[in-house]
Amino acid sequence: MKIESLDLPDEVIRFYLDSGIKELYPPQAQTIEKGLLEGNNMLAAIPTASGKTLLAELAMLKAIANGGKALYIVPLRALATEKFERFKSFSSIAIKNGGLKVGISTGDFESRDEWLGSNDIIVATSEKTDSLLRNETSWMQEITTIVVDEVHLLDSVNRGPTLEVTLTKLMKLNPECQIIALSATVGNAYEVADWLKAKLVLSEWRPTDLHEGVYYGGNINFRSSQKRIDAPTQDDAINILLDTLEDGGQCLVFESSRKNCVAFAKRAGNKVSELLDKPTRKSLNEIVEQIVESGETEATNVLAQCVRNGTAFHHAGLNSAHRRLVEDGFRDNKIKMICSTPTLAAGLNLPARRVIIKSYRRYDPNYGMQPIPVLDYKQMAGRAGRPHLDPYGESVLIAKSYDEMAGLFDNYIDADAEDIWSKLGTENALRTHILSTIVNGFATTRDGLMEFIEATFFAHQNDTWGIVEVVDECLEFLRDNKMLEGEKTLLPTALGRLVSTLYIDPLSGAYIVDGLKKADNITDLTLLHLICKTPDMRQLYMRSNDYEIINDFVMSHSDEFAEIPPRSREIDYEWFLGEVKTALLILDWINEKSLEQITKKFNVGEGDVHAFSDIAVWLMHSTSRLAGLISPELSNDAVSKAVVLEKRIHYGASPELIELVSIRGIGRVRARKLYDNGLKTVADIRNSNLDTVSTLIGQKTAAKLFSEVGIHLKLSSDDSGKVSSKAMSS
Ligand code: ADP
Structure with missing residues (x-):
């Protein structure tokens, strides 16, 4: 199907022709045939790099030409930025008086971002979209086209429920809106399509062929062929990597842990460096200079040494500048190999000739090392093959025995991805969404609430009788904690409204309010421990050699906690110590301990320290707002203390530096x-x-x-x- 034959304004067609896109890929043509440009809801479940974004673009541009407005929902901030940069290039398309405008919203939760409403395309994370709905942002009602990227994340315990409830609310708010959902290929895509009242396009088509194999016995074994791999070293993965490089390709390697990623990048670097030519070395040294300039810890030197050798590691512990330098260096074909943790497989838009899945197991805190789901394998393998650049892509699993190889073929290469399941059915997932549903008037009675839940993906997959009890438990919790009142008609209290708009879990709200009321002598530690106790805070785990230090700290500061610390033999004690450890990290940060000291002491990366402080800023802001609301009931000056702390955590600085920072x-x-x-x-x-x-x-x-x-x-x-x-x- 030719781009020119589409029912789109001439300016849009010209834009794509100018960028070299003339013919639609087969799955794209299918969505057009199924009515993408006539406003039908669509679910496109097709592999990565098969042109899903382009579909969304065509639908958005058509809507905008007709006076509409589009919302593009993504799971990660990094993806929001990537899409925003891409859509900004539309500003040259003359389909609107005054020019087409694009905005991005990923920031503070307690804000309406009304200014964003003047844009034609707004890119936001699902959490931010939920928060904009909670704050009753007016332009939400003007949206005519909603794109949901990575909709298979409905299955995620952490992100799924928010995505699901946000979509349910948007469908209720704008029933006429066109929804375009983009998904990886999952077992039950038809079920998601059915829920969204969308036409389904399901395809395995890829612009570049993907050959999936297992390395065993000196060969990469594909279904119907073999490729011999030379063995200049004892390490199979390094041999496969060197084979790729000698062929002019690049490699992405997936490892199970950060530590293994770093170790492999170091080891591989010693060999890769022997293959680098002079101009590449020069470019790598330029990247190294920037890496050294933008890091403050020992990890910087380790990364710099790897990059000098043409390799890199990539995980959430890296600071954002390093992550970008590694990604760009790889895209420019200067860095030859990145070893990454599986958590980044979904977000990383970095195709490579060959993908090596060095470990198909992942650590689970409850069950130890476990095989990854087929869906995750497919996401990693799907990164192989750069469209228009590589003749084909190859993904390689590594087996130690013939039986293991046979198992990998059956369980991954020939297996279909799992079905996805709603994760909304627990009290922890529902509590916050029940409160916001009532605060925003989507339901005012228990029956109304059940009616709302009937419209969710959970209800689409399950009988709702099982969830009634959970809903009642949530309502009881919200009433007990004075966030809701009324029996027949459910009314949010001022506290309930505030908790909903602050975008914190009501359980966090309850802990904070309770702690503020109990504490009479408030120190920085009191408030920091309070926020670190909430379920919204990310927790540091206790390691065996932490016990003594943290335990001693707790003993000598016991009067600074809002609650009496649990006894050391109680099961809660370990949790408590973990909370205190997390609070101590933030305390070091605001007392201007260097990043080098903090990352060493807590065994985390620079990126982690920034992630901890980002969440802590938001929770400390919430604490100051909650303290303000209940200040007549407080015997302490929590409000002013929290206001100062919020700033200090934001900048990682002592009070005296606030004016300068x-x-x-x-x-x-x-x-x-x-x-x-x-x-x-x-x-x-x-x-x-x-x-x-x-x-x-x-x-x-x-x-x-x-x-x-x-x-x-x-x-x-x-x-x-x-x-x-x-x-x-x-
Ligand atoms: P996805 O969202 O599925 O990962 P993208 O939409 O980002 O994939 O497309 C991947 C690449 O393929 C982009 O560079 C895009 O410009 C290009 N592309 C998409 N559709 C076509 C097409 N019909 N012809 C040529 N290139 C295309």
Whole structure:
């Protein structure tokens, strides 16, 4: 099917022709035949890189040309940014007076982001969409096209329930809206399509062929052929990698843990470096320089050493700058191999000639090492083969015995992906959504609530009689904790409304309110422990050598907790210690311990510290708002303490630095240098001069700093190249 034959404005067709897309891929043609451009709901369950995004684009552009507005929902912030960058290129398509506008919403939860409403396409994560609905953002009702990327995540315990309830609300709010759901191939795609009242396009077609095999006995064994792999080393995975590189390809390797990723990237680097030519080495050294500049810990040196050798590791412990440098270096074919954890397989849009699944087992805290689901295997294997660049892609599992190889063929290569199942049916999943459903008026009685639940994917898959009891337990919890009142008509209280708009679990809200009321002597630790106790906080696990240290800490600070710590023999005690350990990480962060010290002490990566502090900022903000609401009942000054702490966690700084770190471009390290050298406030900087500030933070940053504080300098260099400045304006 030719792009030109589509019922789309000429400008849209020209845009795609100009970008080299002339003919639709077969699954794309099928969705058109099934009415994508006539406004039908669609579920496209097709492999990665088979053109799902393009389908969504065509439908969105058609809707916008007809005066509509599109919402594009993604599971991860990184994906939101990727899509936003892509859709920004539509601004050149003249289908709308004033130009087509694209916005992105991933930020604060307690905000309506009304300003986003002037955009034609809005990209948001599912959590942010849920929060915008809770805050009754007005433009939500103007949406005519909803795209849901990675809809198979309905199956995820963590993300699924929010996605499911958000979609249910959107369908109730805008019944006429067109829904385009994009999914990996899953067993019961027809069931999801049925729920969404969508036409289903199910296809295994890929733009690049995928050969799936198992390495065993010196060969990669495919269904009907074999490929011999030379064995210059003792390590099978390294041999397969070297074979790929000698053939001009690149490799993605999936490992089960971060530690294994780093170890493999290091080991492989020693061999890969022997194959690098001079220009590649030069480019790699440039990447290394940027890596060193943008990291503060020992892990930076390890990554730099790997990249110098042409390899890299990639996991959630990396800071975002490093992640981007690794991804770009691989896309530019400078970095030859990335070893990544399986958690990133879904988000990583980085195809490679060959994918090596070094470990098909993953650690489960309850059951130990377990085989991964077929769906996860397919997602990893599907990364093999770069469209238009590689003649085909290859994915390789590794077996130690003939029987294991046979099992891998049966259980992965020839197996169909599992069915997906709603995860909404538990009290933990439902509690927050029941509250928001009532707060936003989607239901006002228990019967109304059950009617709402009847419209969810859970009810589509299950009888709802089983869930009635769970719903009643949630209602009882919300009433007991004064978030709801009324028997026949369910009315949210001011507390219930606030908890819903803050976007925290009602259980978190209950813990915080309860703790604030109990605590009389509030310290930073009191509030930090309180937020670390909530189910919304990510927890650090206790390791055996932590016990003594954390236990001693608890003993010597026992009067600072809002509750009396459980006795050491009680089962809750280990949880309690984990909460305290997490609080201590945040405490070190706000007391300006270096990232090197924190990552070493808590055995985490820079990326983890930022992830912990992001959640803690949001929970501390919630604490200050909740404390404000119940302040007449409090005998302490929790509000002002929480307000200061929120800022300190955001910047990772002591109170005295807040004025300086609030200036754009000045992080906590630079702020500390300025402060310790007598430049303590914005006024001090304004009264200083470029030379003084430059010696502390470098000339470029110093010049930016002056412009941030309202002094614009005219820089000039004399014959010797020495730069001097003159204030232009203030
Ligand atoms: P998916 O969303 O399924 O992962 P994308 O829509 O991102 O896949 O498409 C992957 C790549 O293929 C993109 O670079 C896209 O521009 C390109 N592409 C999509 N459809 C076509 C087509 N019909 N012809 C040529 N290239 C296409």
